[in-house]
Amino acid sequence: MSEAFPNDQLEAVARTIAELREADAVRLTQFKVELLGRKNGRLTQILRSLSTLPPDERRAVGQRANQLKREVEEAIAAREKELHTGAKSGVAADLSMPGRQVWRGAIHPVTAVIDEICEIFRELGFSRVTGPEVETEEYNFTKLNIPLDHPAADMQDTFYLSPGVLLRTHTSPVQARTMERYKPPIRIVVPGMVYRRDAFDASHSPVFAQIEGLAVDEGITFVEFKAALDYFAKRFFSPDTTVRFRPSYFPFTEPSAEVEVQCQMCKGGGCATCQYTGFLEIMGAGMVHPAVLENCGIDPERYSGYAFGMGPERITMLRYGIPDIRMLFENDMRFLQQFAE
Ligand code: PHE
Numbered sequence: 377m378s379e380a381f382p383n384d385q386l387e388a389v390a391r392t393i394a395e396l397r398e399a400d401a402v403r404l405t406q407f408k409v410e411l412l413g414r415k416n417g418r419l420t421q422i423l424r425s426l427s428t429l430p431p432d433e434r435r436a437v438g439q440r441a442n443q444l445k446r447e448v449e450e451a452i453a454a455r456e457k458e459l460h461t462g463a464k465s466g467v468a469a470d471l472s473m474p475g476r477q478v479w480r481g482a483i484h485p486v487t488a489v490i491d492e493i494c495e496i497f498r499e500l501g502f503s504r505v506t507g508p509e510v511e512t513e514e515y516n517f518t519k520l521n522i523p524l525d526h527p528a529a530d531m532q533d534t535f536y537l538s539p540g541v542l543l544r545t546h547t548s549p550v551q552a553r554t555m556e557r558y559k560p561p562i563r564i565v566v567p568g569m570v571y572r573r574d575a576f577d578a579s580h581s582p583v584f585a586q587i588e589g590l591a592v593d594e595g596i597t598f599v600e601f602k603a604a605l606d607y608f609a610k611r612f613f614s615p616d617t618t619v620r621f622r623p624s625y626f627p628f629t630e631p632s633a634e635v636e637v638q639c640q641m642c643k644g645g646g647c648a649t650c651q652y653t654g655f656l657e658i659m660g661a662g663m664v665h666p667a668v669l670e671n672c673g674i675d676p677e678r679y680s681g682y683a684f685g686m687g688p689e690r691i692t693m694l695r696y697g698i699p700d701i702r703m704l705f706e707n708d709m710r711f712l713q714q715f716a717e
Contacts, residue, residue, distance in 0.1 A: 484712065498565075503565070534571075570585070584701075592669070629661065636657050640656070
């Protein structure tokens with residue numbers, strides 16, 4: 377009985393070595409104390425009790441205990457190193473294993489389209505500027521030749537914050553703000569959010585983006601106006617895109633036009649998206665009304681210009697075939713990730 381006793385203990389220690397090789401940092405520290413602790417370590421105690429054993433047994437047990445002590449010390453050192461470097465001994469790193477993908481975030485498709493549009497106009501000499509979303513009736517309507525009793529003021533169904541103060545219904549007030557502050561030549565594009573009392577359905581939202589454009593200089597003609605917008609459409613869509621100008625009405629431009637491009641879905645053949653017309657409207661535009669120039673302190677006898685306003689959400693929908701504007705506001709990652717690079 378007493379003969380088997382130290383041997384059983386030694387074999388129990390030997391069995392813990394396998395466990396030790398897999399231990400985490402906390403367990404490893406516990407093992408050190410349990411096995412090699414100066415006072416109560418299991419191996420320490422066995423080695424200390426050697427002198428109580430019969431001489432013939434002493435030698436064999438002593439040898440085995442010292443051998444185990446070395447093995448335990450080596451295993452602990454190896455495991456410490458492994459935990460420290462993160463390497464797993466005996467298993468080669470698989471260099472062909474795909475890396476874990478880290479989601480870095482991405483630009484929203486509408487923001488990307490706005491940046492792209494402003495960049496194209498930058499090539500034509502337009503600077504990018506912004507203006508306030510909280511506006512006065514004066515800038516949103518009056519200075520733009522929209523009298524307050526005019527159907528256009530009403531048509532745009534405005535969110536009022538207090539009498540005379542409102543959320544801008546379009547980015548056109550920035551035209552007036554810019555003309556008042558700067559002398560021609562003026563060439564600006566103005567991206568920003570606008571607000572209207574509209575439904576929230578597949579094609580409407582009470583808050584949406586616009587990009588305003590304004591060019592004022594001496595000698596700007598209808599030809600330059602058409603050429604600039606034609607250039608834009610061909611750069612943004614494709615070089616073979618047909619652009620068409622249809623007569624329209626805005627109080628702040630004269631003449632006014634609706635600018636349309638060949639339907640991107642059917643290439644002009646006619647489909648449900650373009651309501652079988654082959655064309656899609658991308659902006660309202662026109663030559664700046666002389667009354668607007670005058671309201672903003674610019675001499676209409678000397679200067680002329682053109683202005684335009686477009687909806688980046690609509691243009692994003694046309695380009696990517698997105699059927700519902702709400703998809704651009706819901707921020708569903710499954711939708712947005714399709715636009716990530
Ligand atoms: N402000 C007009 C709108 O919101 C668009 C427009 C801008 C039209 C500039 C002509 C010139 O509908």
